[in-house]
Amino acid sequence: MSGLIELKGVSKTFPRSRKGGEPVHAVRDVDLSVEAGEIVGIVGYSGAGKSTLVRLINALEPTTSGSLVVDGTDLTTLSERRLQKVRLDIGMIFQQFNLLQSRTVWGNIAYPLEVAKVPRAEHQRRISELLHFVGLADKAHAWPEELSGGQKQRVGIARALATSPKILLADEATSALDPETTVEVLRLLKRVNTELGITIVVITHEMDVVKTIADRVVVMEEGRIVEQGPVFDIFSRPQEPATRRFVATLVDAVPDAVALDGLRRNHAGRLLTLSFTDDSVSQSAVFAEIIERGVEFELVFGGIEDVRGRAFGHLTLELRGDAAAVDAAVTAVSALVETTEVE
Amino acid sequence: MDRVWELRPEFVEGLLVTLRLAAAGLVIGGAIGLVIGTGLYISRSRGILPSRPVSLVLNLLVNIMRPIPFVLILIVLQPVSRWFGISGISEGHALVTVVFGSAFGIARIVEQNLVAVDPGVLEAARAMGASRWRVIWSVLLPEARGSLILGYTYALVAIVDMTTLAGIIGVHSLGYVALTYGLRQFDWTVTAVAILIIIVIVQIGQFAGNAWARKVLRR
Numbered sequence: 001m002s003g004l005i006e007l008k009g010v011s012k013t014f015p016r017s018r019k020g021g022e023p024v025h026a027v028r029d030v031d032l033s034v035e036a037g038e039i040v041g042i043v044g045y046s047g048a049g050k051s052t053l054v055r056l057i058n059a060l061e062p063t064t065s066g067s068l069v070v071d072g073t074d075l076t077t078l079s080e081r082r083l084q085k086v087r088l089d090i091g092m093i094f095q096q097f098n099l100l101q102s103r104t105v106w107g108n109i110a111y112p113l114e115v116a117k118v119p120r121a122e123h124q125r126r127i128s129e130l131l132h133f134v135g136l137a138d139k140a141h142a143w144p145e146e147l148s149g150g151q152k153q154r155v156g157i158a159r160a161l162a163t164s165p166k167i168l169l170a171d172e173a174t175s176a177l178d179p180e181t182t183v184e185v186l187r188l189l190k191r192v193n194t195e196l197g198i199t200i201v202v203i204t205h206e207m208d209v210v211k212t213i214a215d216r217v218v219v220m221e222e223g224r225i226v227e228q229g230p231v232f233d234i235f236s237r238p239q240e241p242a243t244r245r246f247v248a249t250l251v252d253a254v255p256d257a258v259a260l261d262g263l264r265r266n267h268a269g270r271l272l273t274l275s276f277t278d279d280s281v282s283q284s285a286v287f288a289e290i291i292e293r294g295v296e297f298e299l300v301f302g303g304i305e306d307v308r309g310r311a312f313g314h315l316t317l318e319l320r321g322d323a324a325a326v327d328a329a330v331t332a333v334s335a336l337v338e339t340t341e342v343e
Numbered sequence: 344m345d346r347v348w349e350l351r352p353e354f355v356e357g358l359l360v361t362l363r364l365a366a367a368g369l370v371i372g373g374a375i376g377l378v379i380g381t382g383l384y385i386s387r388s389r390g391i392l393p394s395r396p397v398s399l400v401l402n403l404l405v406n407i408m409r410p411i412p413f414v415l416i417l418i419v420l421q422p423v424s425r426w427f428g429i430s431g432i433s434e435g436h437a438l439v440t441v442v443f444g445s446a447f448g449i450a451r452i453v454e455q456n457l458v459a460v461d462p463g464v465l466e467a468a469r470a471m472g473a474s475r476w477r478v479i480w481s482v483l484l485p486e487a488r489g490s491l492i493l494g495y496t497y498a499l500v501a502i503v504d505m506t507t508l509a510g511i512i513g514v515h516s517l518g519y520v521a522l523t524y525g526l527r528q529f530d531w532t533v534t535a536v537a538i539l540i541i542i543v544i545v546q547i548g549q550f551a552g553n554a555w556a557r558k559v560l561r562r
Contacts, residue, residue: 058470060466060469060470080474080475081474084472084473084474085472086472087469087470087471087472088471088472090470091470092467092470092471094463094466094467096461096463098461098463098464098466098467099464099467100464100467100468100482100485100486101461101464101486102485102486102488102559103485111468111471111473111481112471112472114481115468115471115472115473115477116472143561145561159471160471163471163472169470
């Protein structure tokens with residue numbers, strides 16, 4: 001256990017903001033370990049504490065208690081001056097990009113180099129290298145307002161990478177972008193990870209983002225980590241209610257009361273949800289069992305998602321035919337996959 | 344109009360005194376105001392360097408000084424100037440007073456414009472390893488520069504107004520020309536010409552300020 005980022009029992013409490021108010025426990029007793037080279041997605045609703053958590057990692061906010069070790073250094077004991085040095089090794093990008101309006105693209109990327117006291121003579125080489133990496137070589141002298149959202153975020157990424165950090169923190173980095181631009185930016189982040197070997201912590205409320213780039217997912221609720229694990233495992237077998245809700249935004253599971261109401265209007269037969277949570281079971285084998293028994297079926301709800309080439313999902317079938325045959329089909333299918341009767 | 348022609352030397356002197364006083368108010372008072380205004384902003388409870396005592400003292404100071412009518416500051420500060428060996432009815436005293444008056448007025452303008460700077464940009468700079476002081480001079484002030492220019496331009500009108508009032512204690516600004524040769528000698532034209540010159544000064548200042556701000560803001 002010596003991850004690049006190690007949090008042990010970390011809490012953050014903000015003092016009450018006004019008299020009579022309550023102190024806010026933004027982060028409660030969090031244990032988190034991030035290995036070098038991985039991409040970790042932290043998901044949670046707004047107010048779950050994920051933004052605070054990420055600001056503890058680069059010490060923009062001091063922890064209230066617990067131990068926080070980044071790259072072998074305990075940040076909780078460092079002076080502000082030493083923390084400034086640490087932050088040069090941790091890049092950060094933001095939902096609203098936070099580009100300096102008083103500087104061009106070039107000037108924005110030069111800023112961290114100035115802070116790091118990189119000699120002026122080296123700026124030219126480093127900045128053009130970064131601009132090429134993010135695909136904005138022709139925009140060096142553009143002002144921030146002349147860029148699209150996706151371009152602004154790419155400048156943000158170039159700026160965050162300027163001092164060659166080991167870690168990149170992405171705070172809702174794609175939440176202000178349209179779906180197409182989101183894909184572009186995520187692809188760039190993936191390259192940051194694979195080509196430059198930079199460890200990335202992504203904060204988001206969009207499960208799509210996690211699915212696309214994360215290796216591991218951490219679910220937060222009310223300041224606590226409620227569930228964490230490899231993306232496929234969490235997506236295919238979510239345990240906690242919060243996790244289930246998030247996964248449901250991506251793929252339909254067992255139809256809920258509202259969905260069932262709609263289904264019942266058109267489908268009078270027996271409804272059965274098949275949960276494919278292990279990619280070792282083939283769908284065709286399952287369907288063959290039903291067909292063999294002379295039972296008719298129709299797919300009425302659900303979906304299959306692919307995570308890095310591994311499929312999972314939930315399919316709700318309407319089964320029609322002789323009652324005994326349907327019973328036999330359900331029994332046979334239940335031996336192969338997890339099934340839920342929908343009533 | 345003949346009388347105005349005769350008073351040419353007085354008008355020229357009045358113009359020069361007004362310009363000198365206004366420049367001092369804008370530059371020296373502006374610099375002091377920038378420091379006080381930045382102090383007001385950064386010491387706020389969620390500011391860059393929060394400090395309750397500093398915030399309280401600065402706010403109290405500005406709130407006490409700002410409501411005093413300028414004519415009365417001119418008079419009430421006379422003993423202070425005399426203490427430093429400056430005559431209480433001299434241009435030197437007017438200069439001290441204009442600087443004093445503009446500093447506190449500008450402090451609030453500066454504070455307002457700094458509040459409007461996106462806090463996300465300040466946070467980004469800190470995340471890049473900048474110290475708090477560095478954030479102030481390399482991000483906060485440059486990000487606010489365009490609106491600060493407009494704020495100072497706005498302050499210019501009030502400062503020119505102050506130089507006029509300095510005429511009351513006998514400092515030879517355009518206000519003095521208007522009061523002495525216009526008001527007291529019942530010559531409406533002289534007063535009108537003095538006003539006209541003041542309008543021109545303010546127009547030029549406003550035009551220059553707007554143009555500069557437009558260049559900085561790129562809109």
